[in-house]
Amino acid sequence: xxxxxxxxxxxxxxxxxxxxxxxxxxDENGWxxxxxxxPDQRQLVIExxxxxxxxxxNQYEVSTEATEEALRxxxxxxxxxxxxxxxxYWLSMAKYAAAVIVILLGFMWYxxxxxxxxxxxxxxxxxxSDPVSQGEIYNNTSQVPQLINLKDGSSVxxxxxxxxxxxxxxxxxxxxxxLKGEAFFEVKKNPNKPxxxxxxxxxxxxVGTSFRIKAxxxxxxxxxxxxxxxxxxxxxxxxxxxxxxxxxxxxxxSVSFLKERNIFEKAVFSDIPKRAIEYxxxxxxxxxxTEIFKTIExxxxxxxxxxxxxxxxxxxxxxxxxEPLLEKLKIICESMGENSSFTMxxxxxxxxxxxxx
Amino acid sequence: xxxxxxxxSGLWDLLVDGDERAYSTLFRKxxxxxxxxxxxxxxxxxxxxxxxxxxxxxxxxxRKTLTHPSYIKAYLLSGVRKRIARRLKRERIFRNPQPLxxxxxxxxxxxxxxxxxxxxxxxxxxxxxxxxxxxxxLNQLPERQKEALYLRYHQGLEITQIADLMDINPQSxxxxxxxxxxxxxxxWMGEISLLILTFHLFY
Numbered sequence: 001x002x003x004x005x006x007x008x009x010x011x012x013x014x015x016x017x018x019x020x021x022x023x024x025x026x027d028e029n030g031w032x033x034x035x036x037x038x039p040d041q042r043q044l045v046i047e048x049x050x051x052x053x054x055x056x057x058n059q060y061e062v063s064t065e066a067t068e069e070a071l072r073x074x075x076x077x078x079x080x081x082x083x084x085x086x087x088x089y090w091l092s093m094a095k096y097a098a099a100v101i102v103i104l105l106g107f108m109w110y111x112x113x114x115x116x117x118x119x120x121x122x123x124x125x126x127x128x129s130d131p132v133s134q135g136e137i138y139n140n141t142s143q144v145p146q147l148i149n150l151k152d153g154s155s156v157x158x159x160x161x162x163x164x165x166x167x168x169x170x171x172x173x174x175x176x177x178x179l180k181g182e183a184f185f186e187v188k189k190n191p192n193k194p195x196x197x198x199x200x201x202x203x204x205x206x207v208g209t210s211f212r213i214k215a216x217x218x219x220x221x222x223x224x225x226x227x228x229x230x231x232x233x234x235x236x237x238x239x240x241x242x243x244x245x246x247x248x249x250x251x252x253x254s255v256s257f258l259k260e261r262n263i264f265e266k267a268v269f270s271d272i273p274k275r276a277i278e279y280x281x282x283x284x285x286x287x288x289x290t291e292i293f294k295t296i297e298x299x300x301x302x303x304x305x306x307x308x309x310x311x312x313x314x315x316x317x318x319x320x321x322x323e324p325l326l327e328k329l330k331i332i333c334e335s336m337g338e339n340s341s342f343t344m345x346x347x348x349x350x351x352x353x354x355x356x357x
Numbered sequence: 358x359x360x361x362x363x364x365x366s367g368l369w370d371l372l373v374d375g376d377e378r379a380y381s382t383l384f385r386k387x388x389x390x391x392x393x394x395x396x397x398x399x400x401x402x403x404x405x406x407x408x409x410x411x412x413x414x415x416x417x418x419x420r421k422t423l424t425h426p427s428y429i430k431a432y433l434l435s436g437v438r439k440r441i442a443r444r445l446k447r448e449r450i451f452r453n454p455q456p457l458x459x460x461x462x463x464x465x466x467x468x469x470x471x472x473x474x475x476x477x478x479x480x481x482x483x484x485x486x487x488x489x490x491x492x493x494x495l496n497q498l499p500e501r502q503k504e505a506l507y508l509r510y511h512q513g514l515e516i517t518q519i520a521d522l523m524d525i526n527p528q529s530x531x532x533x534x535x536x537x538x539x540x541x542x543x544x545w546m547g548e549i550s551l552l553i554l555t556f557h558l559f560y
Contacts, residue, residue, distance in 0.1 A: 009538055013510055025478055047542065050484065054492035056475040057511055062389035071384050074410050075377075078417055317535065318528055327526070334529035335536075337499055 003034065006041065012048035022052045138164045140181070145275070147300050147325065147347060150177070153188035154195065155324040157277055157300065161216075182214040184227075184277050186324040198236070202257050205232045210322065211249070212278060221265075225254040227278055228322045233257075233264070282320035282328065289314045289356075292332065300325055302344075306351035311336070314356035365429035373420045384413055387433055394512070395437050397470040404444055405437075412436040431518040434508070438522060468504035471496055487545075494544050502537040509534055 003015065012018050021031045035042055140146040140158045148156040150166060152175055158164055162181025175195045187195045189208025197204045199215035199222055209229020215222045224233055226249045233255065234246040247264050249255055256265045277299040284292055289311050293304040302325075316335050320328045329349065333340040340353040365386075371379035388409060395405035412433060416423065426432035472495050479485050495503070501523070508514045508522065520530035 009542065010535065013538075016513065019510065019513075023475070023478070047545070050488050050491050051495075051538070051541065052510065053475045053478055053484075053488045054472060054495050055506065055510060056473040057393070057470065057507065058473050062392050067385055067388045070388055070406060070410060071381055074384065074413055075381075077410070077414060081418065316532065318532055320528075331526050331529050334525050335532040338501060 003041075004038065006044065009044055009048045009051065012044060013051065018048065019052060022049050136166050138166075145301055147302060149324075149326055149344070150188075152190070152193075152195075153324055153326055155186040155300070155326065157184040157275070159183065179213055179215055181216055182212065184210070184212045184275065186210040186322075188324050188327065189322075200236075201259055202233055202235055205234070206230070208322065212275070220259055222257040222259070223254065224249060224257075225278065226251055235262070235264075282323075284320070285317050287316060289316060289332070289336070292316065293351075296325070296328065302347045302349055304349045304351060307353055307355075310353060310355040316356075362428055362430065366425070369425060369429060372417070373423075373425075375420075380413075380417055383429070387430065390512075391433055391437050394434055395441055397507075398438060398441050398468055399445060400469075401445070405441065408440040408444060409437055412440055428515075428518060430512065431514050431522065434512060434514070435518075435522040468500045468507070470500075470503060470507060472503070472507075491541060491545055494541050498537050498540070502533050505530060505533040506537055 001011065003012075003018075006012055006015075017029045018031065021027055021029065031045075035045055138146075138148050138156075138158060140160050140162050143160055145160065146158045148158055148164065150156060154175075156164060156177075159182040162179070162183055164180075164183060165178040167176040167178060172193075174193050175190075176198065177196070178198045180199070185195075185197065185206075187206050187208050187210070191207050193207075195206050195208075197213055199213060200217070202215075202222055202224075204211065204213060204224060206229060209231060210227040211229075211231050212225045212227070213222070214224075224231065228251055231249045232246065233249060235257070245264060247255060253266070257263070258265055280295055280299045282295065282299075289306070290308070293306060296302065297304055314336060316332065318331060318335055320331060323331065326344075329342045329344075329351075333342055333351070333353070336353050336356050338354075340351070342352065343350045365383065368379040368383050372383065391409045391412070392405055395408060396402050399405065415436075472492055474485075474488050474492050476485075479488060495506075498506075504523065505519055508519045509516075514522070516531050516534070517527050519534075520527040523530065525533075
């Protein structure tokens with residue numbers, strides 16, 4: 001950005017050339033002249049300048065001699081480690097290696113009987129729509145949507161009658177859940193471990209985003225609606241069918257998979273976005289925490305308890321749109337400052353804080 | 358700043374290949390400012406130099422397997438911070454034993470630094486008074502905000518690097534910075550209009 005367009009103190013502070021001028025007094029970039037031509041920027045320049053001048057740091061004195069002394073010590077240390085250790089190092093490494101081999105052998109032996117050969121191609125295995133028996137199963141037998149925090153930090157809002165099975169959330173190359181019914185997902189970002197939602201006929205693949213899937217048994221179609229990020233949906237291949245169809249969805253897009261005809265249809269749902277979590281915005285600019293907590297309560301169906309009096313002057317600017325609930329709460333607490341934390345018990349969230357600064 | 362990092366990056370490449378001079382050059386270049394940063398993180402100044410040395414030592418010993426950091430200075434600062442935190446935690450466990458899980462959650466390094474006025478750059482009384490005022494307000498900010506400001510404007514780190522280093526979300530880091538500056542501006546404006554008011558009352 002050109003300096004003519006700077007509108008805040010931070011814009012000036014972020015400019016290394018500006019800092020250089022203020023801190024060294026050497027005006028390489030013609031700041032003095034520039035201010036003369038741009039009198040309306042003058043006030044911002046003065047504020048930014050005063051701030052920098054007030055932010056000096058007395059370096060703890062470290063003399064050149066002290067540095068050289070430390071460097072000498074450092075090299076002595078390195079030489080000592082390098083000359084004495086190789087032999088011991090290899091000996092100890094050999095011991096470790098032996099131990100690892102023994103453990104591995106044991107492991108392989110143990111698993112030989114239990115696991116079918118497909119452990120690497122869990123993808124294929126997963127295309128059976130029956131959930132793998134490992135992992136937890138959440139069943140929403142109540143009449144109201146239910147919030148589920150997955151172990152990887154993602155949030156799921158499961159509608160009544162829905163079931164979610166967590167097949168794999170950690171120690172694997174990807175995260176995997178099975179869904180029957182309707183749920184809204186906010187997936188914790190982790191580019192190294194894509195998050196896959198399997199329903200009977202399709203699979204949705206994301207790295208970190210929020211979206212709804214409605215896959216109710218007996219319904220003629222499966223619906224997907226994306227709130228943020230990107231979702232890749234593909235059809236689960238059955239038997240000797242040719243290549244699976246794939247489709248990419250972006251924010252505010254939706255698609256239906258018509259089970260009967262085996263095709264995707266970019267349908268215009270009459271009612272999207274329909275649930276609170278799907279249309280509420282989590283972009284807050286200088287917003288009072290009460291307002292932020294209210295939005296969260298509404299979106300997730302939770303109750304938030306917080307020290308009202310202590311947070312009476314607490315306004316935050318923050319973007320929480322693309323974060324799961326736990327991450328949202330963490331960011332809010334971090335933004336409120338030190339000594340802020342939260343606990344969550346069922347649908348009750350308790351915020352602890354000594355106030356904002 | 359980025360030219361500087363390009364130089365550092367070149368030195369890093371050389372030291373990975375076993376160039377001792379490149380290693381020494383990096384050491385000389387950053388030792389003082391790392392010690393200075395370390396001392397602002399703990400009262401136990403005697404362990405800071407050790408920690409800085411260990412950070413460098415590890416770079417040399419594990420140079421073949423380390424991934425090339427995108428920003429060398431941020432990498433070093435972050436290394437020093439983590440190393441000090443680890444050391445303090447260990448000592449704390451030894452000194453007053455308590456359940457491990459509590460130590461884990463309650464422990465944090467505490468940034469503690471008093472910003473000073475750069476008097477040699479100030480040439481008139483009006484500016485001096487204003488800067489003194491801002492300095493007073495700055496030093497009243499919570500330590501975390503001060504640390505974020507220090508890392509941003511003193512060490513020249515990017516928001517993402519600060520977040521990484523302080524182990525918080527980038528959005529939180531940006532909040533820390535902006536809230537600090539906003540608070541300063543608000544209080545500063547308040548006091549200045551008060552000054553002008555008193556001025557008008559007296560003259």
